[in-house]
Amino acid sequence: MNVSLPPSPSLPVSALAASFEEVTNSYKFYWFLAILESARENKGRVFTLDSLLARMTASVWYPVNYFRLSFGKQDRLGNITAILGEKSGLSMDSPRSRVTQIALDHLRQGEDVGREIVSLANFVPYRFLRPFFAPTLRGAKDWEVNRRIRLLADQAFSSPQPCLYRFVDTPQPAIEIHPNWLAYLQQHLTILTGFCLWNLTNYLQKNNPNVPNIPGKLFEPQARDLRQAREFWNFVLGQSGGMTCIYSGQPLQKGNFSLDHFLPWRFVAHDLLWNLVPAPKAVNSSKSDNLPDPSYLDLFAHQQYQAVQAALGAPKAAAWLEDYVLLFKVSGLNDFAALPFAAFRDTLRQAIAPQMQIAANMGFSGGWKYAP
Numbered sequence: 001m002n003v004s005l006p007p008s009p010s011l012p013v014s015a016l017a018a019s020f021e022e023v024t025n026s027y028k029f030y031w032f033l034a035i036l037e038s039a040r041e042n043k044g045r046v047f048t049l050d051s052l053l054a055r056m057t058a059s060v061w062y063p064v065n066y067f068r069l070s071f072g073k074q075d076r077l078g079n080i081t082a083i084l085g086e087k088s089g090l091s092m093d094s095p096r097s098r099v100t101q102i103a104l105d106h107l108r109q110g111e112d113v114g115r116e117i118v119s120l121a122n123f124v125p126y127r128f129l130r131p132f133f134a135p136t137l138r139g140a141k142d143w144e145v146n147r148r149i150r151l152l153a154d155q156a157f158s159s160p161q162p163c164l165y166r167f168v169d170t171p172q173p174a175i176e177i178h179p180n181w182l183a184y185l186q187q188h189l190t191i192l193t194g195f196c197l198w199n200l201t202n203y204l205q206k207n208n209p210n211v212p213n214i215p216g217k218l219f220e221p222q223a224r225d226l227r228q229a230r231e232f233w234n235f236v237l238g239q240s241g242g243m244t245c246i247y248s249g250q251p252l253q254k255g256n257f258s259l260d261h262f263l264p265w266r267f268v269a270h271d272l273l274w275n276l277v278p279a280p281k282a283v284n285s286s287k288s289d290n291l292p293d294p295s296y297l298d299l300f301a302h303q304q305y306q307a308v309q310a311a312l313g314a315p316k317a318a319a320w321l322e323d324y325v326l327l328f329k330v331s332g333l334n335d336f337a338a339l340p341f342a343a344f345r346d347t348l349r350q351a352i353a354p355q356m357q358i359a360a361n362m363g364f365s366g367g368w369k370y371a372p
Helices: 013-018 027-040 049-066 077-088 096-109 112-122 130-137 142-156 179-187 189-207 227-240 281-287 294-311 322-328 341-361
Strands: 046-048 165-169 173-177 258-261 276-279
Touching: 013 130, 027 049, 027 173, 027 179, 027 189, 046 049, 049 077, 049 096, 049 112, 049 173, 077 096, 077 112, 096 112, 130 142, 142 165, 173 179, 179 189, 227 258, 227 276, 227 294, 258 281, 276 281, 276 294, 294 341, 322 341
Parallel strands: none
Antiparallel strands: 046 173, 165 173, 258 276
């Protein structure tokens, strides 16, 4: 991916890029994403601090509360969203718009949660601009940096190389985006958002080593399309004539089953076929987001092996088994026909067992067994 920012002859783009260097917490990423969201809505050049802080809080809601990502020990955003959830009664899958509104309500009420959120404004809006004035601020005492940045930002608004924004009161505390910068942001919204998310993903990967699909866990989950998976398992069940649920032992019927993510979807954030098995609806509901007991691994591998073998001769085999080809690192479908079950099971176990341990370390409940 090209991670450089679009150049501009009239703007200090290098200073904006420098805001993402040597980042030790997520604040700057979410601050800039909040600015980009506001610019996308095209509601002028003045954005209140409360509105930006509420957007930041809502953006962190799903990575922290739904997907259980770690933001690191120094990062307070995760703790703030946890406190917001406790005080407000929001569920982990509350719509983002609802989280934003609740955060705004707490900010306006000025109580404990609101004060926690607004405390972010004591640091990130100012330090985000620091690279724009790096030579001038070199050697400045920490206690005077904010005051000097506020003054410098105001002065820079009429300079040939303006900074991104200045601080204003409207009468609420707010930032005013420089008109040239607003035009730049709106012209390059897609590239700038991608640049910010790329840096955010790298930051989160350092704090969540070996956790799968970090980019897929940055946003509110969207509706998933499991039509191909259902088609695959309907075909397999039609061919096998006698499969049973690996958890309950109940018979499985073509066209009458739920799809279970063996590793919870909230952990993997994907619908790859090698992690999906059919189960009765009640069994799937009972398992929910729990990690299955390791004793189910062999049954899972055996059912997956049966499914792959049954699908090899199907017209859609290439499309259905693409996920398996990538996981097993085989050259083509013919390799599966000659692959003994023991080798298939071992490869699947090597892929899944470490992920189960990582998920458990993240707080996903483990050792689930079906109890009718």
